[in-house]
Amino acid sequence: MRSAGSFRHDINGLRAWAVVAVVLYHFGISGFSGGFVGVDVFFVISGYLMTGIILGAIAAPSGFSFWNFYLARARRILPALLVLCAVLLALGWFFLLPSDYQRLGKHVWGSVLFTSNRMFMKEAGYFDVASHDKWLLHTWSLSVEWQFYLLFPLVLVAAWRWLGGRRWMLLLLGALALASLAYCVALAARNPSQAFYFFPTRAWELLAGGIVFLIQARWQPGALRAIWIERAGMALIIGSLLLITPDMAWPGLLSLIPVSGAALVLLARRDDAWLTANGAAQWLGTRSYSIYLWHWPVVVSLAYLELAGQPQAIAVGLLVTLILGHLSYHWVEQPSGRRLGMLRPVTATAVVVVAMMTVMGPAKVVRKADFEHRLPEAVQRVDEERDNRNPRLDECDAKTECQYGGPNTRAIVLGDSHAQATVNAIVASLSSADDGVLFIGTSGCPIIFGAQLDTPKQDICQKILGRIRERQASLLPGTPVIVINRASYYLFGGLRGEADETPNKPKLYFTEPADKPSEALLAQYRQHYVATACELAANHPLYLVRPTPEMGVRVPEAMGRAMLLKRERKLSVSREAYRQRNAFVSQVQDAAHQQCGAHVLDPAPYLCDDQQCAASRHGRPMYYDDDHLSEFGNRLLVPMFQPIFVEQVLGQIRTGSPHKHEQSAL
Template identity: 40%
Template sequence: MQGFRSDINALRAFAVLAVIAYHFGIFKFQGGFVGVDVFFVISGYLMTAIVVQALQQQRFSFVTFYLARARRIVPALWVLCVFLLAMGALLVPVPQDYVMLAKHVYKAMLFVSNNTFYQESGYFAAHANEKWVLHTWSLSVEWQFYLLYPLVLWAAWRCKPTLRGLNAVLIVLGLASFTCNLILSRSYPEYAFFMLPTRAWELVSGGLLYTYTLQAGVPSKWRPALQYIGLLLLTLTVFTYNSTLAWPSFWALLPVVATLMVMAAQRENRLLQQTWLQWCGSVSYSLYLWHWPIWVGLHYYGVSRDLWAIAAGLLLTLLLGTASFYGVEQPVRQGLSKYSARKSVAVLLSMVLVVYVGAWVVRQNDGFTGRLSPYLQMVHASIGNSNPREDECQGNDRKDAAGCQYGGETLGLIVMGDSHAQAVIRATEQALPSKQYHVSDWTMAGCPPLLGLHSTDVKSRCAQHLNKYFELQKTMPRNVPILLVARYSNYIEGPSEWDLQGQEQAPEVYFGQQPYAQRTPAFYHEMDAAVVRTACELARYRPVYMLKPIPEMTVDVPKYVLKRSWLGLDAQVQLPTREYQQRQQRILHSMAQAQQQCGVKLLDPAPILCHQQVCASSDARGRPYYYDDDHLSVYGAEQLLPLFRTMFAKP
């Protein structure tokens, strides 16, 4: 088949619809992310066709190839980036979020956003839904491939101008990339997902299909079966795969092979030639560009579970994608093709420069905090109202073996726990009876103070940290109390955030040889026993205090208030006391056991933070007690000063 391929165009439509359905949570398309892998295979096939045909005809030009790709990709992406930068002042009231948007937009225009997102967090992480151009990671991978791939094919052709020689090179590249993918998908999953070395095999597989079909096509009698089996396998992956899989790893083989089967059949098909499907394939790039920012907008304002909002988001995706295709993608590409190479390069570089300047202005002005009213500026200040020494002091990699110290020369209190302990530690410093005393910081994020702990999240770091300080405390003066603080319910019951509820199945912590696949009675018993055992072991050496759970709000309090208030909506965040008690009942029972068995003293923040059947997230003026959804800010922790002073009421 020469020229336009309706089967490939239909695959584009399948890929973009699967991705959109997955992101918008439609019809259980839980594996729709495989659409990107389909795109990669198609790109590898088409790019190989373009380069190999030119090499065979001795007319290949790097300048021509790169300019053609840039004309295809850059203009529509540029319009999206400029739109987001400009509208961010209206749509993104949180200055930090606006600054992050500016950074990501600029990285997207340079086609290095995949490296940025790899360093920040995973694609399937909850915070990924707050990154307006996260989807450009795949464009960055493709562009990086476009830069390097022609060089490889050209060099191989210069050495041996035969298809067999190209095949050998592509096989070596594909196997090396696939091996890299298998190794890194487990040990470095974020790198494996976002980066070219672990994704190149998908693009190269498309290239191999092209070079092999040039030599020998599939027999006609096999083509219908090959095509239908490929389509069936692709559909199967969309409905059976999910985000818990290590990706790409070997799981990506199935959608890649299925895509290759459909393309290898090279068969016209009435099903694939339907007008609406072909149209979706034609506008797939523009639909892909616009669907994700629209979805992020729904999530950003907390309406991503509202059916009417989802329907409006899909309609807006259709409208903006269509406008981008007919108003930008097609006419600009055709217009630039009439320019000389030098003029085309100047126009494209000017586009990048415009985005760079816009992003620089946003970042230099710290997201334009002046947009906010005095009240919202007070709310905004709560986002950064955390312990300024947090990064310096938590963890077991610091140089000071005894931990960070807050205060004077004499040890007055030890605080041990996770990031919830870190959040309140400066308030405990203020509660010390004299400035001559100091608080010793033995905290580490994600590590509850539990003897024998293992964690699937931070591996052995928690155990090393806890063991070191459990031994160290044995050498400390025995009249010095220790305060245990942790977000125990997160380890026992899972996350409380509204966008994470129900997603996590397996507990992150365990105490035996193997982690638990789910929360069983045996798991709950181990957790309960560990809480009591830890407190009682410490009580052998010193007075032990345990802070009862801090109420966990289900949303990021200051950001939620900023967003809702920006739109003129009700921004009050409260947690019913009944829900607080229900979520914390297991850890409260364990703490009561420790109190009964070992004389541990319990400090209860509920009477201070909870009134009239609700736990408040802010004071009467609207100043938040939290710097996110569950960590008290410095101001919030100061509300607990009367509670912490009870630890020093008697010598």
């Protein structure tokens, strides 16, 4: 059996398959829907190699040195990573919007400290569109590996000493791997994003490589059997990257397929297998780490330049990835590894720490500083609109009931985040500073009695709807109720290309969850919506607001990036597309008007012209993201709401004084 340090063409070729799978998947090449399994293959390889290195050092006369082990890993991983981070910080100075640049600084910090997996776990799911403009998203896997490097030597050294060498090592790693896999399956069922990024749910894949190494120490297949084992392994890997899709539960039991495939290829130990030993695979394998590092920023660059999906741009991106990977391998990986290897451990450690601080220091500054004069003032103003939203949004979303404006409640606003994005326009419609409105609701919760949500908001939404229904008859009777929802979204999902949304996938149901808006679901929606409106209208003047036009892209970011790239970008949605998107909801609202006397308020005349619903006015974004009006944009609706209160004043002259709301939290 060869030493752990001897070159293995099968491992190098397996690296090539892993990196090609990941790269082709991220570039959106058709047919590689499961290319993300390449990371799972990398994990198995890493676990295999680390087990050999650690056990080999433990058994050697000089013994295992934690310092030398961690320094060797740092020499291998950090130089190319630090160069990548430095390049991104430098380019970001010229081409990234302020909030994007600050986020890059945060991600550089987490990537260099190998905590980025936990950072991204808190931000968005790996497969969510919102994650695809994060320049260092791919470093999550490096963080998982580094966390494995920190803990695994401790486990093996302790087991060697306490269990008497390798005797019980295989049983120990098997038990740990099974525990990690069980935790992975359980966590993926309730929180797939956390399971994807979390080290304890990924540890079993690395441990699988260690198990293969220990098995090989006791048994190796004959030449003919090795051929079939290797072929079976490659079939599992190729089948995974061709047939698995992001829509499937991942990670989980399906992860066993590529992990088992990688394990079988390693177990076969065939250095002359055509699929892994050919020249192309060897060239790619030796450069796999640098190719992996550089490919994702190239992918994000295409999206940033709005070239993603264009065949010629993708071809250029792939070529650039190979060139950058090759240059990084020859100019960074190889020379840094050699030179650091020639230094004494203390000196090499000092150099590594200084290099880390050289990158982390500026990243820390970028993360906190605004750099007000870094970009043109017009770009700064556009980007600032991202934060021009309801200042009490987070507070009132959590409380689910808030009084806006003065204590005299002139209206009750029921709704979701679109209501919260509009509520201050209603306050601005009032004539006195003592007047206010009561908001009840939370984001992602439509005001339809009997609706169930196929989202994490189900429980809180049911509580809100139940209490509204219970209280509405006695809650300030006669006070106008204004209902504002992103109504079409709950039936027809998000717009195509919208971050983290599946078009035509309903968010609500009444009997059982639906994959598409069937005729039965639409009929139930109509019935429950009209019934809800009639129930509310029995005790209050009821106003139903038609949906706000949705842009499908985050407006301030898209406008700011276009300005940075010297492009003309006028964002809008056609009036006809807006009409088609909301035709069914408009019909239902009209039915509520006919049956219950509900008033329908249409924002389109205030936000659109005859042809287009624009995303900006006078060069200023009207939205703080892709579908929520900013505090600037919602003020355009003040004339729409003012007549409500003119009529209310006339009614109060006849019947009495306005209500003063006594706060009672839902």
